[in-house]
Amino acid sequence: MSKSLEAGGSQENGKLLLLGAYFDFIRIRFLTMLAYRVNYYSGILIYTLNIGVNYFTWKAIYGGGESLGGFTSAQMTTYVAVSWMARAFYFNNLDREISSDIRDGSIAIQFIRPYNYVLVKMMQGLGEGLFRFLMLMIPGMVVAVLLFPVELPTDPAAWIGFLVMLFFSFLISSQINVITGLSAFFVENNEGVMRMKRVIVDLFSGLIVPISLFPGWLSSVLDVLPFQAITYLPGSVFTGRVQGVGIWNVLGIQVFWFLVLLIPIVWLYYAARKRLFVQGG
Amino acid sequence: MYHLGLLWEYLKNYMKTRLTYRADFWVEVISDLLFQATNFIFIMVIFMHTESLGGWNQNEVVFVYGFFMVPFGVFSCFVNMWNFSERYIVKGEMDRVLTRPAHNLFQILLENVDPPSLIGSFIGLVIMAISGANLGLPFEWWTIPVLLLLTLSAVAIYTGIYTALTSLSFYSDAPTGILPLMYNIQNYGRYPVTIYNRAIQVLLTWIIPFAFVGIYPAALFLQRDEMRGMAILTPVVGAVFLSIGLLCWNYGVKRYKGAGS
Amino acid sequence: MNAIEVQDLRKTFKVQKNREGLKGAFADLFKRQYSEVTAVKDISFKIPEGEICGYIGENGAGKSTTIKMLTGILVPTSGQVSVGGFVPYMEREKFVQNIGVVFGQRSQLWWDIGVIESFQLLRKVYRVSEHDFKKRLDELVERLELQELLNRPVRKLSLGQRMRCELVAALLHNPSILFLDEPTIGLDIVVKSEIRDFLKDTNREHGTTILLTTHDLQDIEALCSRVIMLDDGRIIYDGGLEELKQRWGTGREVQFQFGAATRLAQLVQWTEGMPVTWTAENDLGAKVWIPLELNVSDVLARVVGAADITDIKIIETNTDEIVRSIYQSGSADKPEDKIAALQEEKEAAHV
Numbered sequence: 082m083s084k085s086l087e088a089g090g091s092q093e094n095g096k097l098l099l100l101g102a103y104f105d106f107i108r109i110r111f112l113t114m115l116a117y118r119v120n121y122y123s124g125i126l127i128y129t130l131n132i133g134v135n136y137f138t139w140k141a142i143y144g145g146g147e148s149l150g151g152f153t154s155a156q157m158t159t160y161v162a163v164s165w166m167a168r169a170f171y172f173n174n175l176d177r178e179i180s181s182d183i184r185d186g187s188i189a190i191q192f193i194r195p196y197n198y199v200l201v202k203m204m205q206g207l208g209e210g211l212f213r214f215l216m217l218m219i220p221g222m223v224v225a226v227l228l229f230p231v232e233l234p235t236d237p238a239a240w241i242g243f244l245v246m247l248f249f250s251f252l253i254s255s256q257i258n259v260i261t262g263l264s265a266f267f268v269e270n271n272e273g274v275m276r277m278k279r280v281i282v283d284l285f286s287g288l289i290v291p292i293s294l295f296p297g298w299l300s301s302v303l304d305v306l307p308f309q310a311i312t313y314l315p316g317s318v319f320t321g322r323v324q325g326v327g328i329w330n331v332l333g334i335q336v337f338w339f340l341v342l343l344i345p346i347v348w349l350y351y352a353a354r355k356r357l358f359v360q361g362g
Numbered sequence: 363m364y365h366l367g368l369l370w371e372y373l374k375n376y377m378k379t380r381l382t383y384r385a386d387f388w389v390e391v392i393s394d395l396l397f398q399a400t401n402f403i404f405i406m407v408i409f410m411h412t413e414s415l416g417g418w419n420q421n422e423v424v425f426v427y428g429f430f431m432v433p434f435g436v437f438s439c440f441v442n443m444w445n446f447s448e449r450y451i452v453k454g455e456m457d458r459v460l461t462r463p464a465h466n467l468f469q470i471l472l473e474n475v476d477p478p479s480l481i482g483s484f485i486g487l488v489i490m491a492i493s494g495a496n497l498g499l500p501f502e503w504w505t506i507p508v509l510l511l512l513t514l515s516a517v518a519i520y521t522g523i524y525t526a527l528t529s530l531s532f533y534s535d536a537p538t539g540i541l542p543l544m545y546n547i548q549n550y551g552r553y554p555v556t557i558y559n560r561a562i563q564v565l566l567t568w569i570i571p572f573a574f575v576g577i578y579p580a581a582l583f584l585q586r587d588e589m590r591g592m593a594i595l596t597p598v599v600g601a602v603f604l605s606i607g608l609l610c611w612n613y614g615v616k617r618y619k620g621a622g623s
Numbered sequence: 624m625n626a627i628e629v630q631d632l633r634k635t636f637k638v639q640k641n642r643e644g645l646k647g648a649f650a651d652l653f654k655r656q657y658s659e660v661t662a663v664k665d666i667s668f669k670i671p672e673g674e675i676c677g678y679i680g681e682n683g684a685g686k687s688t689t690i691k692m693l694t695g696i697l698v699p700t701s702g703q704v705s706v707g708g709f710v711p712y713m714e715r716e717k718f719v720q721n722i723g724v725v726f727g728q729r730s731q732l733w734w735d736i737g738v739i740e741s742f743q744l745l746r747k748v749y750r751v752s753e754h755d756f757k758k759r760l761d762e763l764v765e766r767l768e769l770q771e772l773l774n775r776p777v778r779k780l781s782l783g784q785r786m787r788c789e790l791v792a793a794l795l796h797n798p799s800i801l802f803l804d805e806p807t808i809g810l811d812i813v814v815k816s817e818i819r820d821f822l823k824d825t826n827r828e829h830g831t832t833i834l835l836t837t838h839d840l841q842d843i844e845a846l847c848s849r850v851i852m853l854d855d856g857r858i859i860y861d862g863g864l865e866e867l868k869q870r871w872g873t874g875r876e877v878q879f880q881f882g883a884a885t886r887l888a889q890l891v892q893w894t895e896g897m898p899v900t901w902t903a904e905n906d907l908g909a910k911v912w913i914p915l916e917l918n919v920s921d922v923l924a925r926v927v928g929a930a931d932i933t934d935i936k937i938i939e940t941n942t943d944e945i946v947r948s949i950y951q952s953g954s955a956d957k958p959e960d961k962i963a964a965l966q967e968e969k970e971a972a973h974v
Contacts, residue, residue, distance in 0.1 A: 141557035273389035
């Protein structure tokens, strides 16, 4: 009796330790990001520039008209700013990191360590995201509000909804990155796949063009793809185009995609392990 | 002559390497095309909602896009330094390059040639031809030589900017993520810069002159007189920025040799 | 003539300090702190043409930094370097025509293509004529038995095969000076000795000057007539290998096997008056330690006449041990000398 209790206790302890280890991955990546000074300074400048250029491009497209695809000119400005800033948070290079681990063989060492490799990568991505959220997204948003006519939401529900959805944006975007990265197990050189992924995510998530502005057939295709959950849905909540109960609905879509994308990851992970251990890489 | 011979040798080696990974070759070509297609979709979407972008109609904007693809393809083929920091500084291959009797930058460029990118240039030419025909642009005796000159100048601008940025790797011990961000910005040179505010115009014209790889030189063929002066300036800007890039590079190498890794 | 001349060579690096913790990292974001590290501290040496010189030292002693300065990769902070009549970092492109470099841990061959393609490309890079190239390649390929490997891609080669190809790549342009950074690292004994033989032949036939760094002292024993030993950026020993052994070997050990049981007291008695130390292993075996100033034969003469001996083995202190003890003391002066020197210093201080 007491023996089994002890065993249970040490198991609990072990779990706590492992949890602590995962937390450490977030912390270490955060610190690593801090060390990349040049990246940090240039990141702020370039994200501001991106917002600026997109703002002026849309201004030229509106050319005095009031509404495009359900977006007013002011909403579009806000949408552009918040979308780029959100990208600063959810964007990471997990796909590149994973595939280079696979190509240089160091993944074998990662797989025999007593943690889940994919989870570790997600934690590192989160550390990177948190860094960018605090150091880049928030100051960047302040700059954007000062420079461009951005309208911040007044409804607290929009703020809370947006922040929760932003976290899911990160999860979904990172899941797609993990899937792309793990594909290196099965394609000899997945550079092309990674480039394609990047372009597709930027365009089809609604970062460059809000989904409602695409031609009808394309936007109905995009409605059933996971990409809109990354940028378009949280952006719609922030601009106030989706309110009240609608926030629960779009959040539901994100949760749905988060769960669905777990399936290929788990499958790829086990297929990769099998490949690594049975066939020797 | 020595350098041309080397270029040929490296291209031969590239082909041999590539033939061992045939599937990758096609994946790369297709992903390139897809990348171009998405940009194209953006233009299409814009013109679904408006007649003109800052006074430029759809065919004109598409023509500028076509021109933009030509020097970009050439640049991507011969100047491909995306993984410089990782491969040459972190993994230390720079040391090997420095023990060989050819200019170090030249060796690095040769080791990374990427001919599939040239397909983009050809597609760009086709797009120029189609949209040019739609616009009824005249084909003059000077069209081809000027196109060549402007393409080379634009390639020089790209090379200068990216060489300067890559040479940052010699100073910063951390891998830099500036290049992919710059990649976003260069695309803004494809749209009429006049739609932006003064600050961004100045930036894209004089500081990181991506307007000179797209809109300005293309305007010459579109007979847009308001930008003719700028178009003629393209070779000068190319020479200036290429020199800046090479200076930064050589200075960086000097520093590398002083500081080591 | 000297192939390599180094005078008061010094190299200082600026190293970025990372402050600890989150607070430190934030502080680093805005203001970096640097500290200076001197990797090579005013070293001087000359290597004549045709010599094979071993350059040894522990990790971080400054070996790689020196090699990088000698090959023109790094510019010295101060001091003079001349390699094959060139200042390496000045006319780099002309200078490197004369040298060959092998970094044991890094490949200079193209990963995905046949070995021969890499050689062809290097031929162009070094502007070797087709005729010379063919002659040289045939010679090297035959000597290193690479015929079957030439068309294989590098990634399909074993480490030993790859290293032999690396040597060919470094020697194709017939350099007069060859730098080898850990050429035998990770190789098995057979390949190691093949490579050693090859290097010796290259040196003999072409008069190639070779400077190699290694952690494997057998490389040194097999190849080098001279050793330069580095510790913490300074040269602590520069001279012949034999001399090193003599200076540092404190004595020899002789093992005896006896036909009949022999008591320790008996042995001690036989060598009465000699400063030797006996240790018994069992009834039929004993060891005697003989200091350097005593002739081994004198000791043997006393024992051989008296005891029933079945086997004798003379053991010299090996280089491994010598080097290990030099590293421990941080100086190639004999320990006694060092202590004496210290005492002198002390006395001088007292005066």
